[in-house]
Amino acid sequence: MTSPRPLRADAARNRELLLAAAADEFAERGLDASVADIARRAGIGKGTVFRHFATKDDLLAAIVVDRIAALNGVGERLLDAADPGAALLEFLTAAAHQRQQRDLSFLQEAGDLSEEVTSLRTRMFHTVHRLVDRAREHGAIRADVTGADVILLMCAPNHVVSYVPDAPPDLWRRYLAIIFDGLRPEGAHPLPQPPPDGYGERVQSSAR
Amino acid sequence: MTSPRPLRADAARNRELLLAAAADEFAERGLDASVADIARRAGIGKGTVFRHFATKDDLLAAIVVDRIAALNGVGERLLDAADPGAALLEFLTAAAHQRQQRDLSFLQEAGDLSEEVTSLRTRMFHTVHRLVDRAREHGAIRADVTGADVILLMCAPNHVVSYVPDAPPDLWRRYLAIIFDGLRPEGAHPLPQPPPDGYGERVQSSAR
Amino acid sequence: MTSPRPLRADAARNRELLLAAAADEFAERGLDASVADIARRAGIGKGTVFRHFATKDDLLAAIVVDRIAALNGVGERLLDAADPGAALLEFLTAAAHQRQQRDLSFLQEAGDLSEEVTSLRTRMFHTVHRLVDRAREHGAIRADVTGADVILLMCAPNHVVSYVPDAPPDLWRRYLAIIFDGLRPEGAHPLPQPPPDGYGERVQSSAR
Amino acid sequence: MTSPRPLRADAARNRELLLAAAADEFAERGLDASVADIARRAGIGKGTVFRHFATKDDLLAAIVVDRIAALNGVGERLLDAADPGAALLEFLTAAAHQRQQRDLSFLQEAGDLSEEVTSLRTRMFHTVHRLVDRAREHGAIRADVTGADVILLMCAPNHVVSYVPDAPPDLWRRYLAIIFDGLRPEGAHPLPQPPPDGYGERVQSSAR
DNA sequence: AATGAATGAGTATTCATTCAT
DNA sequence: AATGAATGAATACTCATTCAT
Numbered sequence: 001m002t003s004p005r006p007l008r009a010d011a012a013r014n015r016e017l018l019l020a021a022a023a024d025e026f027a028e029r030g031l032d033a034s035v036a037d038i039a040r041r042a043g044i045g046k047g048t049v050f051r052h053f054a055t056k057d058d059l060l061a062a063i064v065v066d067r068i069a070a071l072n073g074v075g076e077r078l079l080d081a082a083d084p085g086a087a088l089l090e091f092l093t094a095a096a097h098q099r100q101q102r103d104l105s106f107l108q109e110a111g112d113l114s115e116e117v118t119s120l121r122t123r124m125f126h127t128v129h130r131l132v133d134r135a136r137e138h139g140a141i142r143a144d145v146t147g148a149d150v151i152l153l154m155c156a157p158n159h160v161v162s163y164v165p166d167a168p169p170d171l172w173r174r175y176l177a178i179i180f181d182g183l184r185p186e187g188a189h190p191l192p193q194p195p196p197d198g199y200g201e202r203v204q205s206s207a208r
Numbered sequence: 209m210t211s212p213r214p215l216r217a218d219a220a221r222n223r224e225l226l227l228a229a230a231a232d233e234f235a236e237r238g239l240d241a242s243v244a245d246i247a248r249r250a251g252i253g254k255g256t257v258f259r260h261f262a263t264k265d266d267l268l269a270a271i272v273v274d275r276i277a278a279l280n281g282v283g284e285r286l287l288d289a290a291d292p293g294a295a296l297l298e299f300l301t302a303a304a305h306q307r308q309q310r311d312l313s314f315l316q317e318a319g320d321l322s323e324e325v326t327s328l329r330t331r332m333f334h335t336v337h338r339l340v341d342r343a344r345e346h347g348a349i350r351a352d353v354t355g356a357d358v359i360l361l362m363c364a365p366n367h368v369v370s371y372v373p374d375a376p377p378d379l380w381r382r383y384l385a386i387i388f389d390g391l392r393p394e395g396a397h398p399l400p401q402p403p404p405d406g407y408g409e410r411v412q413s414s415a416r
Numbered sequence: 417m418t419s420p421r422p423l424r425a426d427a428a429r430n431r432e433l434l435l436a437a438a439a440d441e442f443a444e445r446g447l448d449a450s451v452a453d454i455a456r457r458a459g460i461g462k463g464t465v466f467r468h469f470a471t472k473d474d475l476l477a478a479i480v481v482d483r484i485a486a487l488n489g490v491g492e493r494l495l496d497a498a499d500p501g502a503a504l505l506e507f508l509t510a511a512a513h514q515r516q517q518r519d520l521s522f523l524q525e526a527g528d529l530s531e532e533v534t535s536l537r538t539r540m541f542h543t544v545h546r547l548v549d550r551a552r553e554h555g556a557i558r559a560d561v562t563g564a565d566v567i568l569l570m571c572a573p574n575h576v577v578s579y580v581p582d583a584p585p586d587l588w589r590r591y592l593a594i595i596f597d598g599l600r601p602e603g604a605h606p607l608p609q610p611p612p613d614g615y616g617e618r619v620q621s622s623a624r
Numbered sequence: 625m626t627s628p629r630p631l632r633a634d635a636a637r638n639r640e641l642l643l644a645a646a647a648d649e650f651a652e653r654g655l656d657a658s659v660a661d662i663a664r665r666a667g668i669g670k671g672t673v674f675r676h677f678a679t680k681d682d683l684l685a686a687i688v689v690d691r692i693a694a695l696n697g698v699g700e701r702l703l704d705a706a707d708p709g710a711a712l713l714e715f716l717t718a719a720a721h722q723r724q725q726r727d728l729s730f731l732q733e734a735g736d737l738s739e740e741v742t743s744l745r746t747r748m749f750h751t752v753h754r755l756v757d758r759a760r761e762h763g764a765i766r767a768d769v770t771g772a773d774v775i776l777l778m779c780a781p782n783h784v785v786s787y788v789p790d791a792p793p794d795l796w797r798r799y800l801a802i803i804f805d806g807l808r809p810e811g812a813h814p815l816p817q818p819p820p821d822g823y824g825e826r827v828q829s830s831a832r
Numbered sequence: 833a834a835t836g837a838a839t840g841a842g843t844a845t846t847c848a849t850t851c852a853t
Numbered sequence: 854a855a856t857g858a859a860t861g862a863a864t865a866c867t868c869a870t871t872c873a874t
Contacts, residue, residue, distance in 0.1 A: 032240070034847065035848060035849085036848090045855055046857065047851090047856050050850080055849080145386070149386065152372065153386070159367050160364055164406075165406070170400070170401050173401050174357070174399050174400060174403065175360065177399050178353070178357065178387070178391065179386070179390050181395060183386065183390075185395070186395025188389055192378070192382060192385055196376075196379060216836080216837070218873075222838085243864075244863090252839090253838055255838065256839070257866095258866065258867080259837065259839095264865065426833085426834095427834095430833095451869060451870085452869090460834080461835040462869095462870095463834065463835050463836060463870095466869085568799065569799065569802070572784055575783050576779075577776070581822070587817050590815050590817040591776065594807065594815065595803060597812055598804070598807075602810050603805060605804075606801075607802065608798060609794050609798040632852095633853090635859090658843065659843080670861070671847085671858095672860070674846080675857095675858065675859070680843095680844065680845090
């Protein structure tokens, strides 16, 4: 889980600069952001990028890992909140807020980036399931909605907003509110299709 | 609206093969799908792609134009349906159904592809606004939701499902249902942000 | 020398249209002129071009053959002119005039276009040698200048002018005059290098 | 004038290899010479070409700039030579010698490559005008010849020789001698056309 | 015979990745 | 450890040439 040996002070600093620059570039330019631009933004040489991360995908994976870990932390902390409905909404708010008006979708695209991403994501999915289960038990969300549904809908507010050219930075909140209203029990109509499997329902009991 | 001269039989066939292959490639690989791959998928030579469409963007524009035109046709036909709420839901169903589990999002990314795309999209946006206005007046959807909101949410069901590896072909219906429930008046909570401008609200009254 | 079988009337007409269009395109755009543009200019289909000439090079060769033949005709007619000096100048004037302000250089570049070009060119070179020999014998040009020199200098006026953006159509006459003055006996300074071989001096007596 | 920062030793070496290879390729194949061929000839990778010069045109511009600058240097040094006629001949000799039997013509084709090429060329043209004016005042060349004429004729010796398959390396001297004899006052015949404008006659007094 | 649709080799350029300094 | 130079695979697009209509 931790790096094999502690990095030298300057190397550690470069690593942070690099991760921040890469996150910004990916957010602005999408996954096509070039390594050269990332290096320039970080103020380091292109070769140094590859010293820290063997491939561009590894760099992306590191960012995604950071994000998922942080998000999972928020989720776990919310697991014993007093109001489970409010806790779920807060979790989704945190998820969307993480990159603000940016599309978080690569969280999901980052499918086969690395073992670490996969296992960490599974853990986060499990946290979501527990948050959803608690909210459902409290009647805060409708009975026919599962953790997998919430996981899939989690990125929608950011995605939706990503098409608005100069969107106000909090516009995603509007669509999160609408979608969350769709998860509430009031006025719920029956759902036409069963939820998908494979989003960590059973905590990978017989995982693969 | 019609082609200047009718294509030769084989050329027309290739054109269809090409459009279908391109739609699939774009859907699977995103806008970076390579022309070479599209040609291979269509079973035609690379040069033939450029004989039909001068640039990759023109090819994309042709697909998008087809889609938007068809969708707008559906919308306009639904404008005088008896039940405006059902009409709106049917429109959204048609929108998502068009490419089934495929991500329709490039419909929006296709920003400045061509004059034709832009004007056609504006017209379609206007149709959505009218469908939404009618539904709202009938109390079928909440008062604080606009046409722009529906336009933005329109692609969400497909987008959401695009992350599910082997999704059943109708899974999108589940998420459309949830999101549509979020648009209903029952259990609506106040929305934290105003809707965005620029999605054809005013029928381009001062349309440049 | 003549085509194997007489062309149908329309085919013969197309051939002329094509040759004229190609000559113009090559003159305007250089040797990179595209076959498609030539066909369009001739008002015929691209496939028809290749029915008349198997390759683009063959088309070029046909033009060059026409030019060389015409030029040689002029030269042969001038062989028994009364004033050999004036005859040589007239020949060079005709050569440059043929394509007016256009560079005739492909006459030489067309080195390995075809057997026909080669043999015809050899014949034309021989004509030039005879014109030059007569002019020299009459004292109209300096003693140390050969037919090969004149052949090489023949295209220079057009070439020189080709760099002037909007040259007046007769500007080449100025440079032909200067160069021809350099060939005159008056004020001739000794030449530092011998003339090159291989420009038909000996009429390759056993020609092929 | 000097590079912003000194190149690394190996990069500097590659740059020279590249410029030399490109000059040769352009001379042999014309402006259509492919970057791939140039790279191969230089013994470097295709990508390295673009590391040194962002576009093929930039590469060409660099070559042309080198040539023009060197030539202008020679010209300026000859401005106060004792014998203006000999000075002009020496300048033309230097111009043709620069690339020996290579065609210098792209010096002129390089029309709108860059601001630098344009301004440097204007300066060189001005130098030629001054050399010519001095030579004319001394009676070394005929009265009706201008700097523009000499500029246009400057490349002719190389051009003429470029058609001779295995020309001896100094053959151009023969044609320079003939052309220069045409510029002398002795035996000059009146010129039929006025000289062209736009070759820097007035030292760009009202320079745009 | 004439057409223009189809083809694929070729072109300039980009960019992740490797390597010498 | 850091740099940036070098590399070549990949990409959109062009065009001479072939082939079905």
